[in-house]
Amino acid sequence: MIERLDTSTRMSKIVKHNGVAYLCGQVGEGETVAEQTRECLSRIEALLQKAGSSPEHILQAVIWLADMADFAEMNAVWDAWVPEGHAPARACGEAKLARPALRVEIIVTAAIA
Incomplete structure (x- = not known):
């Protein structure tokens, strides 16, 4: 069975299937990539909770940066957020990105706890 949550004409924020939650890409507001990454990860946590999962259950993360020069700054926030011993497969x-002000977008797939 496939379950779609927070569905609109264009997309669902969460799709659940066979014990896996697929989240739509998340972005955040802010001037810096660090601010945007923190907000993005906060949104991901909220969606994971709604899906019955958590950061400890993330299987894969795909991160898009508008500029790879922001890689280290984004990683500093990411590394502090990922629960120790639970680093997912990541690219x-x-x-x-969709708007010029956006500097990071993160797409997550997680096991449902």
Whole structure:
């Protein structure tokens, strides 16, 4: 069974299937990549909770940066957020994001606890 949560015409914020939660890409507000990353991760935590999961259950994260020059700054926030011993498989690349002010977008797949 597939369960879709917070669904609109374009997308669902969460799709659950076979014990896995797929989250739509999350962005954050702020001037710096650190501020945007913190807000993005806070939004991810809220969606994981709604899906019945948590940061400890993240299987994979895909991170898009508007500029790879922000890699170290984003990683400092990410590294402090990921629960010790629970680092997911992860990829990070550079991409043109939906709005010029956006500097980071994170897409997460997690096991449902």
